[in-house]
Amino acid sequence: MGISKAGAWALLDIDISEEIVMKKLKLLRQDKAGGPDELIPRLLTMIHEEICYPLTLLFKKLLTEGAVPNDWKRANVAPIYKKGRKSLAGNYKPVSLTSQCSKLLESIIRDAIVEHLETNSLLENSQHGFRKGRSCLTNMLIFLDKITSWIDQGETVDVVYLDFAKAFDKVPHQRLLLKLANHGISGKVLE
Numbered sequence: 001m002g003i004s005k006a007g008a009w010a011l012l013d014i015d016i017s018e019e020i021v022m023k024k025l026k027l028l029r030q031d032k033a034g035g036p037d038e039l040i041p042r043l044l045t046m047i048h049e050e051i052c053y054p055l056t057l058l059f060k061k062l063l064t065e066g067a068v069p070n071d072w073k074r075a076n077v078a079p080i081y082k083k084g085r086k087s088l089a090g091n092y093k094p095v096s097l098t099s100q101c102s103k104l105l106e107s108i109i110r111d112a113i114v115e116h117l118e119t120n121s122l123l124e125n126s127q128h129g130f131r132k133g134r135s136c137l138t139n140m141l142i143f144l145d146k147i148t149s150w151i152d153q154g155e156t157v158d159v160v161y162l163d164f165a166k167a168f169d170k171v172p173h174q175r176l177l178l179k180l181a182n183h184g185i186s187g188k189v190l191e
Contacts, residue, residue: 011116012187014063016108021056022048024104035099036074044100059105066191072102113185122183 025048028041044051062068075096084091114130117123123131128139150157164170180190 009116009120010184010186011112011189014109014112014189016056016059016063018052018056020108021059021104022052024107025052025055028100028104032100033076033078033097035097035102036076037071037099037101039100041100055101055104058101059108062105063109063188066188068102072099074098109189112189116185117183120184 025044028045030042030045032041034040034043075098077094077096079089079092080095082091082093110130114132118131126139128134128136147157147159177190
């Protein structure tokens with residue numbers, strides 16, 4: 001981490017060590033599928049000692065160059081049934097099976113960004129997604145507790161539920177990048 005020109009802490013780079021990569025390799029879930037490269041988590045776990053150093057070098061190089069290998073941009077897409085009639089395509093959600101190595105690097109970057117946001121108190125307390133010890137369930141419990149207390153006090157409560165289909169697919173990427181930069185995420189990490 002470094003200091004931005006404004007004097008606030010900024011996340012400019014991520015130190016990717018063999019210890020971090022080894023830890024991530026050991027934590028791979030064995031029941032997950034491999035991506036187009038056919039490297040399944042079970043294999044990566046079996047050869048974790050042999051592959052740790054080369055992966056660490058690769059991850060450092062990719063972060064320095066701000067690049068992603070073309071093979072990591074490919075995915076096997078599998079339909080997962082959600083609800084309703086199985087004969088309707090709209091009742092399935094697509095799941096992209098990407099490279100496990102790509103997911104390892106994503107996980108390392110994600111951890112660094114979340115640590116930066118948490119350390120610098122850049123997240124609202126109401127934010128539950130992607131935070132340790134918080135989930136959709138904890139968010140709903142807090143919401144339900146608040147609504148219940150208002151009703152107990154005799155207050156009138158109206159609730160509007162919104163569900164944005166494929167919400168992340170519709171995020172304006174330039175606005176997202178600007179928001180990240182405003183939260184001190186810059187340099188190699190933003191690139």
